[in-house]
Amino acid sequence: DTEVTQTPKHLVMGMTNKKSLKCEQHMGHRAMYWYKQKAKKPPELMFVYSYEKLSINESVPSRFSPECPNSSLLNLHLHALQPEDSALYLCASSQAVGRGGLLWANVLTFGAGSRLTVL
Amino acid sequence: GENVEQHPSTLSVQEGDSAVIKCTYSDSASNYFPWYKQELGKRPQLIIDIRSNVGEKKDQRIAVTLNKTAKHFSLHITETQPEDSAVYFCAATSSMTTDSWGKLQFGAGTQVVVTP
Numbered sequence: 001d002t003e004v005t006q007t008p009k010h011l012v013m014g015m016t017n018k019k020s021l022k023c024e025q026h027m028g029h030r031a032m033y034w035y036k037q038k039a040k041k042p043p044e045l046m047f048v049y050s051y052e053k054l055s056i057n058e059s060v061p062s063r064f065s066p067e068c069p070n071s072s073l074l075n076l077h078l079h080a081l082q083p084e085d086s087a088l089y090l091c092a093s094s095q096a097v098g099r100g101g102l103l104w105a106n107v108l109t110f111g112a113g114s115r116l117t118v119l
Numbered sequence: 120g121e122n123v124e125q126h127p128s129t130l131s132v133q134e135g136d137s138a139v140i141k142c143t144y145s146d147s148a149s150n151y152f153p154w155y156k157q158e159l160g161k162r163p164q165l166i167i168d169i170r171s172n173v174g175e176k177k178d179q180r181i182a183v184t185l186n187k188t189a190k191h192f193s194l195h196i197t198e199t200q201p202e203d204s205a206v207y208f209c210a211a212t213s214s215m216t217t218d219s220w221g222k223l224q225f226g227a228g229t230q231v232v233v234t235p
Binding site for chain 2: 040041042043044045048056090107108109110111112113
């Protein structure tokens, strides 16, 4: 399996709803990522998990809450979102080589994304 | 942090011609430079990458060159075809520390249109 699978593909939610985006990979990758992409813009990094621990949080508002229950799954819990949070949310994964010292850079594999609309 | 600039923002080419996209980066510690292609409504897909220990890499009609001294890298597509039409993103990152290797900094993207 060489894919990153994201569900749901589309999500419409109100500003008071609570929903979750899910991501799954079975490539043995130990680094997983959430990116946000607005139309005609590059992906923006939100979170990085390395060996199931949060290693990077790019100052994302607390209404986005990531979770990595195991090495294959990554969730993004959504609560009290704003209309400007409407975007394509991309999950990605990569190999994570070592925990410190010199690391060789990783090739990211992206999922197809979850398109979120906040009303 | 790393800053990546990408030019041009749009590129129209006739089928069969070559296309060149250029990126510059700011962080001299960056050592990995991937290129992603994103078709409309699809996921970004890696098409080629280069690491700082080489100056050029080629894969069929696609090539990437890296000039570490000038801190720029370029994507070259030869014999363009309509299916090459997409947005292309360059990116850069440093894998030197655990603080940086997850931070893939993307350029703004280039919309390539190949007309038959």
